[in-house]
Amino acid sequence: MQSLTKAAVNAGHSALSGLVGNTPLLRVSEPLAPAGRGFWAKLEGFNPGGIKDRPGLHMVERARARGDLRPGGRIIESTSGTLGLGLALAGMVYGHPVTLVTDPGLELSMTRLLTAYGAQVNVVSEPHPTGGWQQARRERVQRLLEQDPDSWCPDQYNNPDNVVAYTPLALELASEMGHIDVLVCSVGTGGHSAGVSRVLSQLYPELTVVGVDTPGSTIFGQPARPRLMRGLGSSIYPRNVAYEQFSEVHWVAPQEAVWTCRQLAASHYATGGWSVGAVALVAGWLARTMPADARIVAVFPDGPQRYLGTVYDDDYCAAHGLLDSPPAPDPELIGRLDEKEVTRWTRCTTVVDPLSLQGAEQNGAKDVPGLDSGSPEETR
Numbered sequence: 001m002q003s004l005t006k007a008a009v010n011a012g013h014s015a016l017s018g019l020v021g022n023t024p025l026l027r028v029s030e031p032l033a034p035a036g037r038g039f040w041a042k043l044e045g046f047n048p049g050g051i052k053d054r055p056g057l058h059m060v061e062r063a064r065a066r067g068d069l070r071p072g073g074r075i076i077e078s079t080s081g082t083l084g085l086g087l088a089l090a091g092m093v094y095g096h097p098v099t100l101v102t103d104p105g106l107e108l109s110m111t112r113l114l115t116a117y118g119a120q121v122n123v124v125s126e127p128h129p130t131g132g133w134q135q136a137r138r139e140r141v142q143r144l145l146e147q148d149p150d151s152w153c154p155d156q157y158n159n160p161d162n163v164v165a166y167t168p169l170a171l172e173l174a175s176e177m178g179h180i181d182v183l184v185c186s187v188g189t190g191g192h193s194a195g196v197s198r199v200l201s202q203l204y205p206e207l208t209v210v211g212v213d214t215p216g217s218t219i220f221g222q223p224a225r226p227r228l229m230r231g232l233g234s235s236i237y238p239r240n241v242a243y244e245q246f247s248e249v250h251w252v253a254p255q256e257a258v259w260t261c262r263q264l265a266a267s268h269y270a271t272g273g274w275s276v277g278a279v280a281l282v283a284g285w286l287a288r289t290m291p292a293d294a295r296i297v298a299v300f301p302d303g304p305q306r307y308l309g310t311v312y313d314d315d316y317c318a319a320h321g322l323l324d325s326p327p328a329p330d331p332e333l334i335g336r337l338d339e340k341e342v343t344r345w346t347r348c349t350t351v352v353d354p355l356s357l358q359g360a361e362q363n364g365a366k367d368v369p370g371l372d373s374g375s376p377e378e379t380r
Contacts, residue, residue, distance in 0.1 A: 056086020
């Protein structure tokens with residue numbers, strides 16, 4: 001009877017991981033694109049915890065296989081929320097306690113949910129003077145790792161397993177779409193944009209990859225500023241970002257993402273959070289401006305549930321000046337990543353790695369396009 005119970009438990013955990021993947025596609029058209037035009041949205045919110053269930057499970061599985069994560073060892077990681085859900089799932093599937101380091105911006109509902117799933121939530125109280133909340137969280141993670149010699153950190157920002165985890169997502173898209181001309185992804189750790197684009201670029205060499213960021217994020221060379229939007233953007237430079245894959249980048253402001261999220265909800269009965277609104281705004285514009293037969297895919301990382309107190313809360317949005325602010329019909333265009341500090345929907349078609357440019361400029365290459373000398377050093 002005892003062995004049967006253990007087998008049943010193992011089967012149940014296997015069934016949990018089987019809930020991840022094979023998410024649906026939704027055709028999105030009016031009002032974000034005219035009738036007869038539109039884009040396909042991959043609804044990753046249909047995973048139990050969202051898109052980062054995929055890397056949560058994969059990074060833990062690979063670490064266990066290599067022996068980096070010992071049986072029963074604690075998983076400790078920094079998160080703004082969604083990866084936390086994925087790691088809580090992985091901890092449940094593989095039998096590991098989980099500690100998640102976050103900051104006061106994490107929604108109370110998300111904290112409660114992570115706790116309900118068995119994770120310990122550790123909150124930093126002050127941002128790092130130059131690296132913001134992300135760097136403060138990472139430093140807390142390091143201290144916790146030093147206190148527990150059997151613990152392990154996935155390091156989602158730099159772990160190549162974070163990228164490889166999205167190979168199944170890319171293959172799902174290829175199977176469902178047959179052909180893809182344009183891929184639109186939000187960029188935070190860089191994992192899903194890198195993982196999906198690398199696979200699809202091999203299948204479709206002419207693929208256009210469009211990254212979506214937010215003002216105040218350093219990923220594409222803008223100065224670090226306090227950011228309202230969570231789930232995309234960064235105040236550090238994640239090494240998983242595949243700069244060479246991007247044809248262009250768009251920055252979308254919070255009020256523009258809110259407007260788009262609400263338009264999606266009212267017209268398609270499907271929506272999500274900040275990243276979804278930002279990606280949908282850009283994908284809708286591409287559907288309006290590219291040839292009508294262009295096959296455009298946008299990755300929607302999550303659903304609306306965790307944003308009921310922010311994106312979908314009129315009082316919250318009014319207090320932050322996010323209501324009644326429809327975006328312009330077209331993005332502002334800049335020629336260089338550092339041409340100006342962006343504050344609204346803006347587009348740049350020259351994408352480079354800010355850190356590579358720093359090194360080039362320090363070695364005397366002053367005319368490399370993309371980033372002025374010294375600016376990122378002031379914000380790292």
